[in-house]
Amino acid sequence: MKSLVQYRLFLSVLTCFAIIAASKNSQADDWPQWGGPKRDIVWREKGIVKKFSTSGLLPRVWSSEIGEGYGGPAVAKGKVYVMDFVDRKGNTGNERVVSLDAVTGKILWKQATKVSYRIGFPAGPRCTPVINDGRVYTLGAMGHFFCLDAETGTEIWKKNFVEDYGTQLPIWGMVPSPLVDGNQVISLVGGKDNALIVSFDKKTGKELWRSLEDGAVGYSPPMIYEFGGKRQLVVWHPKAISSLDPKNGKVLWEVPFRVKMGLTIATPRKVGNRLFVTAFYDGPLMVDVAKDGKSAKMLWKGKGTDERSRDGLHSIISSPWMNDRYIYGVCSYGEFRCLDAKTGKRLWETYEATGKGRWWNAFVIPHEDRYFIHNEQGDLIIAHLSPEGYEELSRAKLVEPTRPLRASRRNPRKVIWSHPAFAMKSVFARNDKKIVRVNLSAEPGK
Numbered sequence: 001m002k003s004l005v006q007y008r009l010f011l012s013v014l015t016c017f018a019i020i021a022a023s024k025n026s027q028a029d030d031w032p033q034w035g036g037p038k039r040d041i042v043w044r045e046k047g048i049v050k051k052f053s054t055s056g057l058l059p060r061v062w063s064s065e066i067g068e069g070y071g072g073p074a075v076a077k078g079k080v081y082v083m084d085f086v087d088r089k090g091n092t093g094n095e096r097v098v099s100l101d102a103v104t105g106k107i108l109w110k111q112a113t114k115v116s117y118r119i120g121f122p123a124g125p126r127c128t129p130v131i132n133d134g135r136v137y138t139l140g141a142m143g144h145f146f147c148l149d150a151e152t153g154t155e156i157w158k159k160n161f162v163e164d165y166g167t168q169l170p171i172w173g174m175v176p177s178p179l180v181d182g183n184q185v186i187s188l189v190g191g192k193d194n195a196l197i198v199s200f201d202k203k204t205g206k207e208l209w210r211s212l213e214d215g216a217v218g219y220s221p222p223m224i225y226e227f228g229g230k231r232q233l234v235v236w237h238p239k240a241i242s243s244l245d246p247k248n249g250k251v252l253w254e255v256p257f258r259v260k261m262g263l264t265i266a267t268p269r270k271v272g273n274r275l276f277v278t279a280f281y282d283g284p285l286m287v288d289v290a291k292d293g294k295s296a297k298m299l300w301k302g303k304g305t306d307e308r309s310r311d312g313l314h315s316i317i318s319s320p321w322m323n324d325r326y327i328y329g330v331c332s333y334g335e336f337r338c339l340d341a342k343t344g345k346r347l348w349e350t351y352e353a354t355g356k357g358r359w360w361n362a363f364v365i366p367h368e369d370r371y372f373i374h375n376e377q378g379d380l381i382i383a384h385l386s387p388e389g390y391e392e393l394s395r396a397k398l399v400e401p402t403r404p405l406r407a408s409r410r411n412p413r414k415v416i417w418s419h420p421a422f423a424m425k426s427v428f429a430r431n432d433k434k435i436v437r438v439n440l441s442a443e444p445g446k
Contacts (some may be wrong), residue, residue, distance in 0.1 A: 031421035034177035062105030069124030072419035085124035109153035141173030157205035165191025190217030211249030216262035228293020334360030
């Protein structure tokens with residue numbers, strides 16, 4: 001009898017461990033910042049659909065009203081965080097941080113700051129919030145930098161870059177999502193006295209270090225990459241690509257690359273010891289970093305001289321994807337292109353996933369052996385990309401485009417220029433009126 005009781009107890013304990021293990025394995029990923037968990041714009045969750053159930057509007061888990069904005073959402077610990085612009089009178093209104101329940105879409109809290117936009121495209125904030133260690137970090141279009149309590153929205157600390165650092169706002173406002181690294185939060189500031197980029201204590205807001213001088217701020221997010229076995233902070237700004245020691249801001253190396261109109265936007269891409277960037281007017285540039293990580297040089301550059309003379313890839317907003325052999329991205333007039341990563345030579349182009357027109361955009365998100373592509377018309381596409389070409393597998397409507405854009409007199413259109421978040425086996429996307437959640441689990445109801 002005693003052995004039977006022990007055996008049953010053993011089975012119960014074993015079952016509990018199995019349930020706990022299964023629960024851990026089934027936990028969905030978060031998307032807690034620009035680019036997702038690893039800040040590299042890759043979706044790694046398992047059990048995702050191979051094909052959509054409809055070619056029309058994808059069914060919503062929920063839909064909630066929000067205001068205008070270009071910034072994408074972040075998802076962490078069962079909550080969604082997004083920025084918007086409401087109560088508009090002219091170019092004055094309330095720039096908000098909004099938190100929603102990721103399961104129901106119910107708004108949990110809102111934090112508002114009154115602002116008057118003095119920038120181009122004054123239709124709301126551009127930044128994706130960053131959630132880390134119970135805090136939310138946001139950057140408004142006019143340079144208001146906040147650290148908020150993630151549960152309540154209560155202000156912990158704040159900065160005003162224009163007042164505190166003498167920031168000369170870029171033409172289209174402050175954009176780059178901040179970067180949390182250890183005990184610091186790093187942000188492009190564009191301030192005077194060597195304060196292009198500044199590190200703050202993430203808990204108190206105390207300045208830890210500042211670095212770089214550039215008359216223009218740029219719009220590209222700072223990234224942490226490893227070269228030569230050393231962690232390096234890569235900052236692509238309108239004068240150069242700079243590598244800094246993230247501990248103190250000391251410059252490790254720089255490659256000059258002057259970019260017209262300050263349009264450093266796309267996220268720099270790293271594979272091995274190479275680093276790739278692409279600009280709307282100035283085109284693509286591939287950098288080769290030395291094996292010891294202490295120096296770098298240009299490997300190749302596109303031959304195109306402006307947005308119309310574009311042999312390679314002249315991206316405006318969307319970040320390309322690069323592996324060790326190929327680069328996939330959207331060019332200045334909507335051409336979806338593949339380049340040879342070793343030489344920059346164009347291998348193919350297509351308009352199947354995009355459209356023709358100035359500033360045309362689509363976001364490319366790798367997932368397993370395929371890619372999710374969210375284009376500016378609100379389509380969500382599943383496709384295979386290879387050096388042989390583009391192969392579309394499935395397409396449906398995610399959200400309706402709402403932002404009027406007059407890229408040319410002949411081609412006015414409405415667009416969505418906000419990057420979606422991929423978390424909880426779902427996609428979270430917004431336009432200027434709503435934010436939605438769509439379930440993309442391969443198992444219905446999961």
